[in-house]
Every structure is written in structure tokens, then in C-alpha cells.
Amino acid sequence: MRILTLNPGSSSLKAALVDDGRAVGWQAWTVDDLSGHTRAVAEALSRWPAVDAVALRFVHGGSRTGPAPVDDALLTALERLAPLAPLHQPVSLSIAGAVRATRPDLPLVASFDTAFHSGLPEAAARYPLPRSWTRQNRLRRYGFHGLSCQYAVRRTAELLDRPVRRLRVVVCHVGAGVSVTAVRSGQSADTSMGFTALEGAVMATRSGSVDPGLLLHLLRTEPMTPDELADTLWHRSGLAGMSGTSGDLRAVLAAARGGDDDARTALDVYLHRLRREIGAVAMSLDHLDAVVFTGGVAQHQPEVIATVVDGLGALGLHPSVAGPALGDRLISPPGAAVPVLIVIPREDLELAREAELLCGQMPGACGRVS
């Protein structure tokens, strides 16, 4: 099958043409408004018109445990989740609309970041809130970057020549969004993002975790509406907020190298909190077989990953030799007790795999496929 995959991230839109499990074409756009996304999708559809299906990433799928064919009812349900992933969900919804309007003949499959974490153990999924609030199981930790984790674990098993069921790994997705997940036998055991994609590590423009008491204090004492607070936490915090840059790690590093104290502090906080999240989720595993880094930063800025690893001696990690950006590889020294790997993020392959599986199981929902 030839599948066009669409992966809207918080700083990019990535498209790929995957032919029988192999990516044969790629394109990425830096887009920051919905019309930019719609134009990019039109470009992808006209560049690759001869496809059997389109696979689209939605970061929030609620309690869905796997991919689903896109129809009106699904889009209405996913729209309700938009406030929980404001940097992603409206974009995915608008892309779905554009694909259906341009190519109504093509099956469109939605894959969800959250699905990978749908089996999170109760102790990791539950917020310590009144039972009456959590009883319906909606106010809980969902977790994100699931497609990326799923691929990274599969690839790690290949690189270490061990079956997924025998692996206990921490997967760190370090891109514009950042999350850390403990994976035992291919199952998510704990993860740093929660009810929304705002919890956990410091991100490009997102704060990550902040004491809820501080936020309540701000709402009580500052002339600020909940929407204004949300806008600040999603768009104007994290690396961007602390350093006054765009939040792209390249810009923060350049500013820090130029002697900017705010940028240096931003980097210190970013690294500190990322290590802290790694340590926290690792405690859900009784043994650490590997630590895996993926995402745009791991792919393009391996020196940053080496700096993160340098501070993880308490987990038994040795300083790493990241070297140049060179694809999937071990970066720990030979014989290290805990192998450390960089895996290039390939949500495209995971999107295509899920769409193919779904089309195999539900040929009716996927229409005419070869």
C-alpha cells in the first residue's frame, strides 16, 4: 500500500510517502498558522496523488486504544479534546477537513499519540484528586508522543537484538515537545505528559510542570483570565519564555554562546528538568535495559543529548559520545551497563503501519485499496 502520512507537530508539519512500509518521499514545513497547514497539505496531495490512503496524527484520542477511520462522528469527538492539546488538535482537525474536501475518494485514518499509553497502570494514570472527579476516568493522565515511543522501542529492539517483550527502556522524545516514557515489554509504564501535553519537561514554548498552587495564586492576584494564562503556558513559556527567543533550541544555544544569561539559565533549567523526568519515570522499571533519545533535538543536536546523559550517572549511565548527527546508533561507550541510543523519529512509519493494519482489518472503512 502507498500511504501519505501527515504529522503535525508543534513547530512543523511533516509529510511522507510510505510504500509498503518504506518511506520513499518526505517533505517538512515550518508552519505557524492554519492556512499555512492547509497549503502544505494541498502541496503534499498534489505531489503524491497516487496513494491508497492518508494517515494523520492526532495527539489526543481520549480513551481510544488504536487508530480509527475518520468520519464526521470521530471528528466531532476529537474536536471536544482540542482544548487539551491546543497546539496540535485544531491543526489535525483542519488538515482532516482539507484532505476530505480535496480528496473525498481517499480513505483517511487517524492515529493517536495517546493510544500507546492507554494501558498505563492506575498508579501512573490517576491524579490524586477527589474520587467524584476521577470516577468517570476522564480526568487522568493520558500521555503523548505514543507513535514516536512505539517506533523507538521497536527500533531499539532491533539495534540491541533483543525482543521488545524483554526490554525495559526509557524513551525520551526531545523535540519542540518533550516527554519521557518508561516502557516495559512494549507497554507504557509511566510517562511525563499527562491530561494535556503541557505536563512534565520544559519544552520549546510550553512550561512543562509548574506548581498548581502558583497558577492558582496568579489567577487570584493578577488581572489575568484563564484563557490568558493558558495562552502563556502553551505559547510563551518554556525555553521561549525564559530566554526571550523563539524557543528553538538552536536559538537558545546561540544566545547562550553569545553570553546571554537568561538563555544560559533557560538551558540549565531545561536540562535539569529533563534529567529529573528521566529519573522519575525510570523508577517504574525494576531494571534499565536502555535509554533511548528521539525527536528533532536528538536527531539534529546530539551534542545536547550527550549533555543530558552526562548528568545521569545516578542511573548508571556513562558519559556518551554523541558524534555527528548520523542516524540510529548507540552513543554509550562499548560495554556500558546501560546502553544509550539515538533513534531518528519515524512517526511516519508508525502512522503508515497503523493505517495498513486498520485497512487490513476493516477493508470496508478504508474503501478501495490495492
Ligand SMILES: Nc1ncnc2c1ncn2[C@@H]1O[C@H](COP(=O)(O)OP(=O)(O)O)[C@@H](O)[C@H]1O
Ligand atoms: N535542522 C533542524 N531541523 C529541524 N529541527 C531542528 C534542526 N536542528 C535542530 N532542531 C531542533 O528540533 C526541534 C524540533 O523538533 P521536532 O521533533 O521536529 O518538533 P515538532 O515535531 O514538535 O515540530 C527544534 O526546536 C530544534 O531545537
Ligand SMILES: CC(=O)OP(=O)(O)O
Ligand atoms: C505531543 C507533542 O508535543 O508533539 P510534538 O513534539 O510533535 O509537538
Ligand SMILES: [Mg+2]
Ligand atoms: Mg513531533
